[in-house]
Amino acid sequence: MSAAKAPSLTKTHAAPGEPLVWLTAMGLALGLLMVAGLLGVIVANGVPVFWPAPLVEVTLKPGVQNPVPGGGETFVGRLVQQRVKRTPVLDAAGRPQADQSELQYFIGNKDGYGSNFVFINRADIAKTRTPKDILVIERMEYGPAFGFPQRLATSDGKTLSASDPAFPGALRALVAEGNARRRALETIEKRDIGRINAEMNELKIRGRDSSAPTKAMTALEARYETLASEARALRLLQTAATLTYQLPNGAVKELPIGNILGYYQPNQIGIFRKLGLFLHNIWNFLSQDPREANTEGGVFPAIFGTFVMTMLMSLAVVPFGVIAAIYLREYARQGFFVRAVRIAINNLAGVPSIVFGVFGLGFFVYFLGGSIDKTFFGDYLPTPTFGTGGILWAALTLALMTVPVVIVATEEAIAAVPRGMKEGSLACGASKWQTIQRIILPASLPGILTGLVLAMARGAGEVAPLMLVGVVKLAPSLPIDGEFPFLHPERKFMHLGFHIYDLGFQSPDSEAAKPMVFATTLLLILLVVALNLFAIVIRERLRKKYATGAF
Amino acid sequence: MTHATENSSRPGDDRRADYIRIQDFSFYYGSKQALFDVTMDIPERQVTAFIGPSGCGKSTLLRNLNRMNDLIDGVRHEGDVLVNGESIYDPHIEVISLRKRIGMVFQKSNPFPKSIYENVVYPLRVAGQNTRSVLDETVERSLRGAALWDEAKDRLHESALSLSGGQMQRLCIARAIANRPEILLMDEPCSALDPIATVKVEELIHDLKREFTIVIVTHNMQQATRCSDRTALFYLGKLIEYADTQKIFSNPAQKQTEDYITGRFG
Numbered sequence: 001m002s003a004a005k006a007p008s009l010t011k012t013h014a015a016p017g018e019p020l021v022w023l024t025a026m027g028l029a030l031g032l033l034m035v036a037g038l039l040g041v042i043v044a045n046g047v048p049v050f051w052p053a054p055l056v057e058v059t060l061k062p063g064v065q066n067p068v069p070g071g072g073e074t075f076v077g078r079l080v081q082q083r084v085k086r087t088p089v090l091d092a093a094g095r096p097q098a099d100q101s102e103l104q105y106f107i108g109n110k111d112g113y114g115s116n117f118v119f120i121n122r123a124d125i126a127k128t129r130t131p132k133d134i135l136v137i138e139r140m141e142y143g144p145a146f147g148f149p150q151r152l153a154t155s156d157g158k159t160l161s162a163s164d165p166a167f168p169g170a171l172r173a174l175v176a177e178g179n180a181r182r183r184a185l186e187t188i189e190k191r192d193i194g195r196i197n198a199e200m201n202e203l204k205i206r207g208r209d210s211s212a213p214t215k216a217m218t219a220l221e222a223r224y225e226t227l228a229s230e231a232r233a234l235r236l237l238q239t240a241a242t243l244t245y246q247l248p249n250g251a252v253k254e255l256p257i258g259n260i261l262g263y264y265q266p267n268q269i270g271i272f273r274k275l276g277l278f279l280h281n282i283w284n285f286l287s288q289d290p291r292e293a294n295t296e297g298g299v300f301p302a303i304f305g306t307f308v309m310t311m312l313m314s315l316a317v318v319p320f321g322v323i324a325a326i327y328l329r330e331y332a333r334q335g336f337f338v339r340a341v342r343i344a345i346n347n348l349a350g351v352p353s354i355v356f357g358v359f360g361l362g363f364f365v366y367f368l369g370g371s372i373d374k375t376f377f378g379d380y381l382p383t384p385t386f387g388t389g390g391i392l393w394a395a396l397t398l399a400l401m402t403v404p405v406v407i408v409a410t411e412e413a414i415a416a417v418p419r420g421m422k423e424g425s426l427a428c429g430a431s432k433w434q435t436i437q438r439i440i441l442p443a444s445l446p447g448i449l450t451g452l453v454l455a456m457a458r459g460a461g462e463v464a465p466l467m468l469v470g471v472v473k474l475a476p477s478l479p480i481d482g483e484f485p486f487l488h489p490e491r492k493f494m495h496l497g498f499h500i501y502d503l504g505f506q507s508p509d510s511e512a513a514k515p516m517v518f519a520t521t522l523l524l525i526l527l528v529v530a531l532n533l534f535a536i537v538i539r540e541r542l543r544k545k546y547a548t549g550a551f
Numbered sequence: 552m553t554h555a556t557e558n559s560s561r562p563g564d565d566r567r568a569d570y571i572r573i574q575d576f577s578f579y580y581g582s583k584q585a586l587f588d589v590t591m592d593i594p595e596r597q598v599t600a601f602i603g604p605s606g607c608g609k610s611t612l613l614r615n616l617n618r619m620n621d622l623i624d625g626v627r628h629e630g631d632v633l634v635n636g637e638s639i640y641d642p643h644i645e646v647i648s649l650r651k652r653i654g655m656v657f658q659k660s661n662p663f664p665k666s667i668y669e670n671v672v673y674p675l676r677v678a679g680q681n682t683r684s685v686l687d688e689t690v691e692r693s694l695r696g697a698a699l700w701d702e703a704k705d706r707l708h709e710s711a712l713s714l715s716g717g718q719m720q721r722l723c724i725a726r727a728i729a730n731r732p733e734i735l736l737m738d739e740p741c742s743a744l745d746p747i748a749t750v751k752v753e754e755l756i757h758d759l760k761r762e763f764t765i766v767i768v769t770h771n772m773q774q775a776t777r778c779s780d781r782t783a784l785f786y787l788g789k790l791i792e793y794a795d796t797q798k799i800f801s802n803p804a805q806k807q808t809e810d811y812i813t814g815r816f817g
Binding site: 334418420421423424425426427428429430431434438439442443545546 | 617619622624647648650651653654655657659661662663664673674676677678710723726727730
């Protein structure tokens with residue numbers, strides 16, 4: 001190449017550094033892929049829980065043992081999954097069979113069969129068909145029942161055969177009645193009787209010394225009696241009418257109407273009805289209380305508990321974090337000590353969360369809660385009020401855990417406020433505090449909210465410390481309700497994260513709970529995303545408002 | 552102490568020639584000395600320009616007049632600065648009230664992310680003035696004073712960040728004069744502006760000196776000749792020459808001054 005020749009503009013080989021661009025892009029792609037895969041698994045496993053899948057009648061090849069007792073050669077179930085067997089099946093000649101896959105069916109009728117799931121080798125299935133008139137009955141106990149309706153016995157002693165044209169209408173009306181009665185019962189037992197119990201407790205504690213029953217007590221007892229007899233009457237009505245149905249294996253069962261939550265014929269209904277049922281199931285999952293050791297029913301108390309705890313945590317963490325950051329950045333003399341404090345704060349963010357749980361238990365629950373009990377709730381002792389785990393202590397423990405995130409984010413936001421703006425304010429005769437309050441804080445609000453988003457994301461998903469400071473498997477009442485003083489910071493609460501752990505590892509039938517685990521996980525992720533989106537929307541608004549375009 | 556001044560361009564008026572009196576003033580950033588024994592008197596209601604090459608200490612001196620340099624860690628000073636006979640370093644003087652008497656306009660315009668209206672009334676708000684009529688009156692007076700009223704009167708409640716660069720700088724001037732300070736410090740107010748905006752600001756300076764004592768730092772020697780009455784040349788932290796602008800530019804006493812204004816160094 002002569003010196004006179006101009007350098008060629010065509011690319012002959014990669015510009016320096018180009019391969020590194022590819023490397024970074026690959027890193028990002030890998031990360032995104034892993035996140036997408038995780039979300040995919042959760043969605044794919046969580047969403048089908050709510051879909052009213054068809055029921056199939058499986059006919060087994062002769063000689064194959066039927067896992068369902070008394071079913072002959074057939075059983076009815078809903079296909080759950082298909083997988084390759086872990087240990088190969090050998091044929092008569094001792095060679096592995098050609099078809100090594102096995103199918104898992106959910107067969108329901110736990111009261112009749114004993115277990116909910118069966119595994120069948122695909123090679124053992126002769127044929128499958130979808131029986132038209134099979135009914136899925138969602139009920140209070142034992143999970144769903146699959147069966148063929150036979151007759152309806154109403155409370156006035158009449159019976160109605162399933163072939164009667166009036167049967168579907170009568171069943172629908174009875175189930176609706178039963179559901180209405182159940183709601184009424186719940187109101188009486190949970191709210192009214194609960195209130196009376198609370199009042200009685202109050203009376204007992206106040207009149208601990210006098211043994212004679214007071215007038216107020218007798219009045220309360222009378223009210224309790226009326227309500228209890230009302231509830232008894234309703235209960236009796238719930239079992240007055242019964243539905244008789246035949247299980248696919250021939251056994252005949254009788255079910256009180258009051259136990260039926262809903263029913264549908266999965267092999268007859270059209271796509272829109274299915275879609276309706278799908279949405280209905282999702283709504284029930286979101287809005288109902290859990291049943292049967294949390295494996296059935298909804299997760300509403302857990303959603304609510306997670307939400308309230310995260311909100312309480314945010315309320316606690318933002319003021320503390322912001323105040324600390326303001327002091328560190330604006331007032332403290334920058335030197336060795338402040339540097340040490342900063343390092344300590346950053347390290348605090350890396351302390352395992354269970355350590356915070358232990359600290360919360362020792363400091364908040366036993367020390368603070370115990371002192372509060374001794375001072376204000378002495379009458380109730382030895383029953384602890386604040387001296388045991390509760391939503392307030394859980395929120396404060398998590399606030400303590402996430403406060404470093406808020407401090408760091410706020411400090412950075414404050415540092416990013418242009419120096420010129422600060423000087424401009426001071427030159428106008430503003431004091432330091434006025435400058436912080438009127439100029440620096442508004443301008444750094446978006447950054448503070450970023451810290452809050454990070455704190456919420458970490459706090460809402462945390463389980464380990466909560467187990468020590470107030471989360472429970474099943475909370476009798478919500479932390480916020482219609483009862484004075486409406487917010488009950490001392491109450492124990494349910495949490496989606498703990499619910500996942502409880503379903504997956506503590507439930508009696510983990511196979512049955514597995515889809516629920518995924519559904520709950522999906523919900524937890526959605527809740528965290530929703531909370532974050534909320535904060536991000538606010539932040540964008542503020543950014544527009546306080547955009548410092550001049551710099 | 553009102554008397555005819557010995558170095559005012561227009562003798563016989565009632566303006567103090569030593570309105571700001573800088574006495575043997577030295578200033579240190581940590582161990583680095585930025586100003587060496589500066590002594591000078593700045594006259595009342597005139598424009599005094601500080602010129603000199605970068606790093607000569609002119610901005611440092613300007614920022615000391617309202618004690619803006621106090622914000623920097625590890626600074627110290629020797630000597631004294633008196634404004635209207637009072638030391639600004641007097642322990643009885645509160646720096647906040649000092650800054651209320653001395654407005655400042657910065658090199659980069661620094662409007663707050665608030666409305667135009669709130670920007671102008673900010674000095675009043677922090678002083679506790681919230682009476683609507685007073686604020687309205689101040690906005691109009693200050694914006695008129697900063698020659699921005701006609702452009703901004705219909706959009707007072709829009710964000711100040713929607714203004715152009717020149718308008719923003721004039722807004723900052725309006726903010727600096729809103730609380731009627733006695734002195735206006737300007738730290739290269741036109742360095743980020745285009746020629747048209749610069750002319751407007753210079754005309755403004757000319758109008759403002761009827762009311763305020765103005766100290767302006769500039770890199771632009773034409774600007775110093777156009778709008779200042781007195782000029783001080785700094786070099787390496789020392790005051791080289793300080794005289795009437797006309798004299799400095801036509802007949803400098805020091806060789807260094809001549810070299811600088813003719814462009815031989817700096």
